[in-house]
Amino acid sequence: MWYWLFKYVFMGPLLALLGRPKVEGLENVPSTGAVILASNHLAVADSFYLPLVVRRRITFLAKSEYFTGTGIKGWFTRWFYTVAGQVPIDRTDADTAKAALHTAERLLADGKLLGIYPEGTRSPDGRLYKGKTGLARMALHTGVPVIPVAMIGTNVVNPPGSKMWRFGRVTVRFGKPMDFSRFDGMAENRFIERAVTDEVIYELMRLSGQEYVDVYAASLKNGVPQQDASAGQPVARFPETAAG
Incomplete structure (x- = not known):
């Protein structure tokens, strides 16, 4: 109930006033059945405007830090993200990555609409960054369209x-x-997972018009030297073979 109240009463009208959202290609989202929505990630507002324009409820996999705060503020943040349809995942190691995959599989098995940001974090400068292969793993394990x-x-x-x-x-x-059914049975192949992820990122680049940088956004945010993303260096372009 809270999800729909926030969408149509408490926040939706204000978001519509601020952003005057324009929607293109909404007919591509089926009215029923499991689907993965893979989005670029420019701002926190992405997680509000995407649910605003889609008629179905979207469940996002969100970083666990949103759910671990203390005090009144921590309680409110945890409550808000929960009623907003976000599910916490821990991204620290391989074991927790498997837990995230299992969570995604459970949601998709229930026919949910799952939202995910392949870049793993918000873009630090508006450009599109290298995608993480968790998206491909989910798509290949479940067989649902992206x-x-x-x-x-x-x-x-x-x-x-x-x-x-x-x-x-x-x-x-x-x-x-x-549709990645041509890769059935190859879910654990890291080269296939990279190819699938790159194919989705290529489509995001084409749809958004963003410049592509062939490094992880999280590495750039954490101060790891990346020649391709350094000031004064040419921006890495998406390899032409990545689209398959």
Whole structure:
């Protein structure tokens, strides 16, 4: 109940006023059945505008830090993300990655609409970064289609690092469902998982118009030297073979 109240009463009208969302390709999202929505990630606002424009309820896999706060603020944050349809996952090691996969499999087995950000974290500068292969693992293990979603303009309405929201124009662009059944039985092959992930990222680049950087966004945020993302260095372009 809270999910729909936030969507249509408490937050939805304000979000619509601030971002004036424009939706393209919504017909690509089926009205029933399990699907993975794979989106680029520009701002916290992505997790609000995507559910706002999709008629079905979306369940996101969210970092566990949102659910571990203490005190009144921690309780409220945990409650809010829970009623907003977010499920916590721990991203620290291989064992917890398996737990995240099992959680995703359970949700998809129930016919849920699962939202995921292949980049793993928000873009630090508006460009599109290398995708993590957890997305491919989920798609290959479950056999469900992946729909690429390009969020455009959310970083204007909700600038990263700022608590202030501004007026702008948000576009949510849905691509056609991507079927990876040709890779049946190859879910544990890391080369196949990388190829599937790169194929989705390629579609996100095409839909969003973002520049692509062939490094992980988290590495850049953590201060790990990355030549491709350094100031004054050319931006790495997406390899032409990545689309399969």
